[in-house]
Structures are given as structure tokens and as C-alpha cells.
Amino acid sequence: MPLNILERHTNKIVMLTLKDGRTLEGKLIGFDEYMNMILEDTEETRDGQVKRLGTVVLRGNNIVTIVPK
Amino acid sequence: MPLNILERHTNKIVMLTLKDGRTLEGKLIGFDEYMNMILEDTEETRDGQVKRLGTVVLRGNNIVTIVPK
Amino acid sequence: MPLNILERHTNKIVMLTLKDGRTLEGKLIGFDEYMNMILEDTEETRDGQVKRLGTVVLRGNNIVTIVPK
Amino acid sequence: MPLNILERHTNKIVMLTLKDGRTLEGKLIGFDEYMNMILEDTEETRDGQVKRLGTVVLRGNNIVTIVPK
Amino acid sequence: MPLNILERHTNKIVMLTLKDGRTLEGKLIGFDEYMNMILEDTEETRDGQVKRLGTVVLRGNNIVTIVPK
Amino acid sequence: MPLNILERHTNKIVMLTLKDGRTLEGKLIGFDEYMNMILEDTEETRDGQVKRLGTVVLRGNNIVTIVPK
Amino acid sequence: MPLNILERHTNKIVMLTLKDGRTLEGKLIGFDEYMNMILEDTEETRDGQVKRLGTVVLRGNNIVTIVPK
Numbered sequence: 001m002p003l004n005i006l007e008r009h010t011n012k013i014v015m016l017t018l019k020d021g022r023t024l025e026g027k028l029i030g031f032d033e034y035m036n037m038i039l040e041d042t043e044e045t046r047d048g049q050v051k052r053l054g055t056v057v058l059r060g061n062n063i064v065t066i067v068p069k
Numbered sequence: 070m071p072l073n074i075l076e077r078h079t080n081k082i083v084m085l086t087l088k089d090g091r092t093l094e095g096k097l098i099g100f101d102e103y104m105n106m107i108l109e110d111t112e113e114t115r116d117g118q119v120k121r122l123g124t125v126v127l128r129g130n131n132i133v134t135i136v137p138k
Numbered sequence: 139m140p141l142n143i144l145e146r147h148t149n150k151i152v153m154l155t156l157k158d159g160r161t162l163e164g165k166l167i168g169f170d171e172y173m174n175m176i177l178e179d180t181e182e183t184r185d186g187q188v189k190r191l192g193t194v195v196l197r198g199n200n201i202v203t204i205v206p207k
Numbered sequence: 208m209p210l211n212i213l214e215r216h217t218n219k220i221v222m223l224t225l226k227d228g229r230t231l232e233g234k235l236i237g238f239d240e241y242m243n244m245i246l247e248d249t250e251e252t253r254d255g256q257v258k259r260l261g262t263v264v265l266r267g268n269n270i271v272t273i274v275p276k
Numbered sequence: 277m278p279l280n281i282l283e284r285h286t287n288k289i290v291m292l293t294l295k296d297g298r299t300l301e302g303k304l305i306g307f308d309e310y311m312n313m314i315l316e317d318t319e320e321t322r323d324g325q326v327k328r329l330g331t332v333v334l335r336g337n338n339i340v341t342i343v344p345k
Numbered sequence: 346m347p348l349n350i351l352e353r354h355t356n357k358i359v360m361l362t363l364k365d366g367r368t369l370e371g372k373l374i375g376f377d378e379y380m381n382m383i384l385e386d387t388e389e390t391r392d393g394q395v396k397r398l399g400t401v402v403l404r405g406n407n408i409v410t411i412v413p414k
Numbered sequence: 415m416p417l418n419i420l421e422r423h424t425n426k427i428v429m430l431t432l433k434d435g436r437t438l439e440g441k442l443i444g445f446d447e448y449m450n451m452i453l454e455d456t457e458e459t460r461d462g463q464v465k466r467l468g469t470v471v472l473r474g475n476n477i478v479t480i481v482p483k
Contacts, residue, residue, distance in 0.1 A: 001098075001099035001100070001101060001107060002099065002100070002101055002105035002106060002107055002126050002127075003101070003105075005099075005107055005124075005126055006126065018271065019089065019131075020226065020228075020271060021089075022271075024272070029208075030208035030209065030212075031208070031209070032208060032209055032210070035128065036209035036210075037209065038208060038209055038212055053272075053274050054274065054275075055212075055274065055275055056272050056273070056274050057209050057212055057213065057272065057273040057274075057275075058209075058271070058272050058273075059242065059267070059268075059270050059271060059272075060128070061128075061130075061268075062226075062271045062272075063128050064087065064089060064091075064127070064128060064131045065093070065122075065125050065126065065127050065128075065131075066125070066126040066127075067122050067123065067124065067125055067126075068123075068124055068126075070167075070168035070169070070170060070176060071168065071169070071170055071174035071175060071176050071195050071196075072170070072174075074168075074176055074193075074195055075195065088158065088200075090158075104197065129197070130197075130199075132197050133156065133158060133160075133196070133197060133200045134162070134191075134194050134195065134196050134197075134200075135194070135195040135196075136191050136192065136193065136194050136195075137192075137193055137195075139305075139306035139307070139308060139314060140306065140307070140308055140312035140313065140314055140333050140334075141308070141312075143306075143314055143331075143333055144333065157296065157338075159296075173335065198335070199335075199337075201335050202294065202296060202298075202334070202335060202338045203300070203329075203332050203333065203334050203335075203338075204332070204333040204334075205329050205330065205331065205332050205333075206330075206331055206333075225409065227364065227366075227409060229409075231410070236346075237346035237347065237350075238346070238347070239346060239347055239348070243347035243348075244347065245346060245347055245350055260410075260412050261412065261413075262350075262412065262413055263410050263411070263412050264347050264350055264351065264410065264411040264412075264413075265347075265409070265410050265411075266380065266405070266406075266408050266409060266410075268406075269364075269409045269410075277443075277444035277445070277446060277452060278444065278445070278446055278450035278451065278452055278471050278472075279446070279450075281444075281452055281469075281471055282471065295434065295476075297434075311473065336473070337473075337475075339473050340432065340434060340436075340472070340473060340476045341438070341467075341470050341471065341472050341473075341476075342470070342471040342472075343467050343468065343469065343470055343471075344468075344469055344471075363478065365433065365435075365478060367478075369479070374415075375415035375416065375419075376415070376416070377415060377416055377417070381416035381417075382416060383415060383416055383419055398479075398481050399481065399482075400419075400481065400482055401479050401480070401481050402416050402419055402420065402479065402480040402481075402482075403416075403478070403479050403480075404449065404474070404475075404477050404478060404479075406475075407433075407478045407479075
């Protein structure tokens with residue numbers, strides 16, 4: 001069911017918290033069974049600093065939480 | 070049996086302690102065999118700071134303990 | 139054999155040391171093959187601070203040692 | 208689908224963020240199912256210091272994010 | 277062969293060094309294929325402090341070295 | 346394909362960056378599917394200090410990057 | 415091939431570097447497919463301090479490098 005909810009949020013904005021403390025906010029384009037993800041129009045926040053990254057491929061095992069916006 | 074108890078607490082409030090030191094408290098909506106979970110109306114506490122997150126998808130391998138409320 | 143000893147201590151008090159430095163002491167209600175556990179009447183100790191948690195579901199891979207009381 | 212996007216970016220420039228804090232930027236020559244990768248003309252950045260590494264073979268489990276350029 | 281040597285040391289004293297820096301010394305009562313172990317009459321040493329723990333069930337993946345006494 | 350490139354660099358000099366921050370530079374003699382490797386005439390660099398190690402067997406899961414020389 | 419070289423060094427002296435920063439030097443008596451090892455006449459060095467450990471069983475996943483002497 002956690003993977004189903006990701007399906008419902010495809011093409012919507014999600015905010016990801018990563019194990020290295022960064023947060024990524026972007027449009028969820030796709031994902032696989034390992035929760036590897038593709039985001040578009042991604043903004044990274046690290047220690048309060050915001051950086052535009054555009055398209056990002058993310059390895060799922062670095063994700064802690066996913067918050068749909 | 071630990072997964073059974075989660076089933077009995079679906080739609081109830083749980084408090085999760087994560088490996089990164091955060092706690093999440095919210096309504097348990099669903100989970101899978103990896104203890105990936107969906108929470109609703111989630112509040113995150115980090116270093117005493119509380120933040121409303123709403124719906125959260127959580128990767129199970131970041132969970133340390135689950136306390137049903 | 140380590141899982142057998144857990145079976146013999148079901149419904150008895152156990153003290154768990156976790157990787158994050160916390161100790162949990164409570165009644166062992168159940169466990170599975172991954173050493174995921176359910177404790178009842180659990181007390182958590184962190185840096186000398188004691189907190190009553192009640193029922194706790196614990197992911198097995200966070201456990202270092204289990205001491206039956 | 209995350210692996211598909213890598214296929215579309217073969218022979219293009221990608222920027223990788225690694226778990227040890229380094230970033231690598233280079234031409235993606237190949238990858239396998241574990242996201243092990245080969246980069247060419249790679250530049251490493253660590254704490255603001257840039258170093259030319261040329262060809263790099265990278266173990267996939269060290270990758271956090273991949274940003275196609 | 278490393279598991280065979282453990283078999284020969286069953287009911288003998290072993291000293292374990294754990295990943296969290298503790299050492300445990302006790303009588304090896306049993307173990308399984310994951311090197312999960314049961315010790316009896318166990319003494320824990322942490323930062324030079326010794327504590328009697330009695331029976332201990334230990335998850336194998338926390339062990340670094342095992343020294344038969 | 347990442348394993349193929351290692352095959353082409355057998356008996357050539359490679360520089361490895363490890364997770365513990367050390368770098369090893371030596372002749373690649375062999376490797377297996379886990380990227381366990383054998384190096385010869387190996388020099389280790391740790392915090393700017395260089396040490397001759399000769400033959401080294403290396404567990405693959407400690408490797409971050411491999412740079413053929 | 416990395417496991418083969420260990421076979422050739424059985425009953426010879428090896429120096430192991432572990433993930434926790436210790437080095438162990440001793441006679442390699444045996445090993446299995448996980449690189450779990452048995453050493454005899456082992457000396458441990460930690461922060462420049464040397465300690466005689468005698469026989470040591472070592473879990474393979476704690477090993478970084480193996481240097482035959």
C-alpha cells in the first residue's frame with residue numbers, strides 16, 4: 001500500500017527527507033520497487049540553503065520520509 | 070506477530086522513533102511487509118521542535134520503535 | 139537456539155540494548171524470525187532518563203543484546 | 208523507470224552526489240542493475256576542492272542522487 | 277570452519293567485541309548460522325566499567341571479534 | 346559493463362577510494378563478482394601519509410570509486 | 415580469485431584492517447565464503463596500543479583489507 005500511494009502522487013509534488021539530512025522537493029515522475037525515484041523541477045535544501053537541481057534520479061535506500069504536497 | 074499488532078492499530082495513532090532521531094506521530098493508514106508505512110495527520114518532532122507534515126510515506130528500515138497510542 | 143530461548147522468555151521481562159544507545163525493559167509478548175518484537179509495560183532509558191512507553195513494536199535489526207530478567 | 212532514464216542519459220554529462228559528501232561530474236559511459244557506473248572525464252569536488260579523475264568506476268550503493276546536466 | 281570452532285567452544289568462556297565498543301565475556305551456550313549467540317554469566321565492559329548481565333542473547337551482526345578464553 | 350572495464354584494467358594500476366577515507370594505489374591482479382579485489386605493489390594513503398602494503402586483498406563493499414591510471 | 419589467494423595464505427601471517435580502526439595480525443587458520451576467519455597468535459593494535467589476543471574468530475563483514483605478510 002505504501003507503493004500504491006506513490007502511484008497516486010505521480011506527477012504531483014513530493015518532499016523527500018534523505019538520510020544525509022538534505023530535503024528534495026519536486027514533481028514525482030516515476031519510481032520502481034526499490035523506491036528509486038525520478039523527480040523533476042527539484043529543489044534541494046541543505047542547512048537552509050536552497051539549490052535548483054532540475055531532474056534528479058534518487059536511490060531509494062537514501063530516503064527516510066516522503067511527504068506528498 | 071509484530072506485523073499483526075500493526076494491523077490491529079491501523080487507523081489508530083502511533084508514535085514512531087526513527088534512526089535519525091526524529092519522532093513521528095500520526096494515524097497509521099497502511100503498511101507492507103517491509104514495515105514501510107503511511108501515516109496521516111503526522112507531526113514530526115526533531116530536537117524538541119514540532120512540525121505538521123500531514124500525510125507521510127515512511128521507509129520501514131528507518132524505524133526503530135513503534136508505540137501505539 | 140537463540141530464538142528458542144526467546145520463546146522460553148515470552149511473557150517474561152527482558153531488557154534490550156538498542157543500536158541508538160537506548161535500553162528498553164518490558165514484558166516480551168511476541169517476536170518473529172527477524173527478531174522484531176512486541177513488548178508491553180515498556181520503560182525506555184536514554185542517557186539515564188526513564189520514560190514509560192507502554193506497548194512497543196521494535197524492529198529486530200536495531201537490537202544489540204537481549205537480557206532476560 | 209529510474210534505470211530507463213539513466214539509459215537515455217548514456218554519453219551525456221551527469222552529476223552524482225555520493226554518501227561520503229563528494230560530487231562527481233562526468234560523462235556516463237555505462238551502468239548495471241546495481242547502479243554501478245562508469246564515468247569519463249570526471250571531475251571530483253570535495254569541500255569545494257576540484258580534482259580531475261578521468262575515468263571512474265563507481266559502486267552504486269555509494270550514490271545518493273544523480274542529476275543529468 | 278569459523279562456525280566449527282564456535283562449536284568446539286560451546287560451554288567455554290568467550291570474549292566478544294561488539295560494534296558499539298562494548299565487550300562481553302561469558303559462557304557460550306549456543307549459536308545459530310547468523311552467529312546469534314547465547315551467553316551465560318556474562319560480564320559487560322563499556323569504557324572500563326564492568327557490569328554483570330547474566331544470560332545474554334546477542335544478535336550476530338553486532339559482533340566484530342570472538343576470542344575464546 | 347562496470348565489471349568489464351575492470352577486466353580490461355587487470356594487470357594495470359588502479360587507484361581506489363575506500364569508505365574509511367583511505368586510498369589504495371596498486372596493480373589490479375584479480376577481482377570477483379562482489380568487487381572483492383587483489384592488488385599488488387600497493388601504496389596506502391591516509392591523511393596524506395603514504396605506506397607500502399605490497400599485496401592487498403580488499404573487500405568490495407568498502408570501495409567507493411575505482412580510478413584506472 | 416580473492417578467496418583463492420586466502421587459501422594460499424592459510425597457515426601464514428596476515429594483517430587485517432577492520433572497520434572499527436583496529437588492526438589484527440595473526441596466523442590465518444581458516445575462513446569461509448563470507449570471509450569469516452580464524453586467526454591464531456593474534457596481536458591487536460588499536461590507537462598504537464598492542465594487545466595479545468591469541469585465537470580470534472572474526473566476522474568477515476568487519477574486514478576492510480587483508481595484507482599477507
